[in-house]
Amino acid sequence: MGDGSHIDPRLLLSHKFPEDTYTYTERDVALYALGTGGCTRNAVDHDELKYVHHEDGLKHIKVLPTFAALFFGTGPLDKKIPGLQFDPQLLLHGQQYIELYKPLPSNATLKNKVSVVGLHDKGKAAILEMEVKCYDEASGELLCMNRGTIFLRGAGGFSESSQPYSYSNVPPNQVSAVKIPKEQPFAKFEDCTLPSQALLYRLSGDYNPLHSDPRVAKAAGFSQPILHGLCTLGFAVRAIIKCVCRGDSSLVKNILGRFLLHVYPGETLITEMWIQGSRVIYQTKVKERQRAVLSGYVDLHRLASLL
Numbered sequence: 001m002g003d004g005s006h007i008d009p010r011l012l013l014s015h016k017f018p019e020d021t022y023t024y025t026e027r028d029v030a031l032y033a034l035g036t037g038g039c040t041r042n043a044v045d046h047d048e049l050k051y052v053h054h055e056d057g058l059k060h061i062k063v064l065p066t067f068a069a070l071f072f073g074t075g076p077l078d079k080k081i082p083g084l085q086f087d088p089q090l091l092l093h094g095q096q097y098i099e100l101y102k103p104l105p106s107n108a109t110l111k112n113k114v115s116v117v118g119l120h121d122k123g124k125a126a127i128l129e130m131e132v133k134c135y136d137e138a139s140g141e142l143l144c145m146n147r148g149t150i151f152l153r154g155a156g157g158f159s160e161s162s163q164p165y166s167y168s169n170v171p172p173n174q175v176s177a178v179k180i181p182k183e184q185p186f187a188k189f190e191d192c193t194l195p196s197q198a199l200l201y202r203l204s205g206d207y208n209p210l211h212s213d214p215r216v217a218k219a220a221g222f223s224q225p226i227l228h229g230l231c232t233l234g235f236a237v238r239a240i241i242k243c244v245c246r247g248d249s250s251l252v253k254n255i256l257g258r259f260l261l262h263v264y265p266g267e268t269l270i271t272e273m274w275i276q277g278s279r280v281i282y283q284t285k286v287k288e289r290q291r292a293v294l295s296g297y298v299d300l301h302r303l304a305s306l307l
């Protein structure tokens, strides 16, 4: 375990998180769409303008499904959690899973129920899985659920190496990394991130200096600030909505993304998609380095009528 890191599984897993409130407005929705590359290449893009503009006013704009990931905030970076001490500079976002139960309104106040659903000792790192269920305060309805996996470098080794600690109450089929098919993809979409992408995206609420401060990025092992994982996920799912859903984001039901490698703002993202029933398997690569940076799946409510 690295200096200053300490994990006590008993304390951490028995911690009861107080209910959290999260409020967003149409301005947040539009800013998020721009932060994840919406309308960047084409300001009148038919599929994307609806996330930032409506002729009858902002309260009619649509919400991208990946916006749901923001409801978590930055999890353990925000608050002290008993039994969890780690170096925040070494934290990386490992994975994100989202289930959407209702279309997201253009503004809302949410009541969030947070819990720890997984903890693993990987020796060099600890993996923490957190879940948040988000209820619309006005209607009491469950809108969505998020599960975030956090990779804490240097925080492993808190259990016996002969029998490393591992706890999960998450169905394994929801979280395991996907197998990329060998066939040619159904579709491929190329999109450029801006050199200022992380500076724009952070205004959606994740102010982790890893994405903006060159000194912090260097201390974390990167040559320059890196892009937020959730920003890359936003680009990938937007590509799938465009290529497979023909712009209809209401078809999206569940989303999984595993962050395989960091992205530097300004790099080009190529997302490849394969269709398996109503599931879209995808992989995003950085064109300049020819490396896969994200993979996962998007489950759709229906598909056949579209293709």
Ligand SMILES: CCCCCCC[C@@H](O)CC(=O)SCCNC(=O)CCNC(=O)[C@H](O)C(C)(C)COP(=O)(O)OP(=O)(O)OC[C@H]1O[C@@H](n2cnc3c(N)ncnc32)[C@H](O)[C@@H]1OP(=O)(O)O
Pocket: 072, 073, 074, 075, 076, 077, 091, 092, 093, 094, 095, 122, 127, 130, 147, 148, 149, 150, 151, 206, 208, 210, 226, 227, 228, 229, 230, 258, 259, 260, 261, 262, 263
């Ligand atoms: C609650 C939500 C709050 C979110 C807060 C987020 C705050 C943000 O500001 C932070 C960010 O956005 S960081 C940017 C996005 N993330 C990244 O760039 C990370 C990219 N991934 C990597 O670098 C490596 O995959 C890396 C380093 C993650 C792993 O690579 P390696 O060290 O080579 O690991 P490896 O030896 O391959 O595997 C060790 C064990 O870990 C499991 N694992 C690997 N990658 C994982 C991943 N991405 N997610 C979850 N688990 C992962 C492996 O399965 C392996 O376990 P096992 O030995 O049992 O197979």
